[in-house]
Amino acid sequence: MEETPKGRPCPLCGASMFHRHCKYVCPQHGVVYDCADTFY
Template identity: 70%
Template sequence: MTDDEEAEKGGRPCPRCDQPLFRRHCKYVCPQHGVVYDCSDPFWQS
């Protein structure tokens, strides 16, 4: 894992596996499940 990837690791856990999510371009990505949250979704609140 690069320093940039580690810096973008979020505190939010994945709702499926509780792994820390990574923030990528307005999306929260689980290393196992892919995109979990997308901030363009009007029903998701940060």
């Protein structure tokens, strides 16, 4: 059974990132993006 992605994929490893408050957190790399980053 495949998990539903919780957030955007990490640009470093492709893992689904968690959206915590105003940050995207990769389970392997930690915080990758925060509100100040423009990644759209």
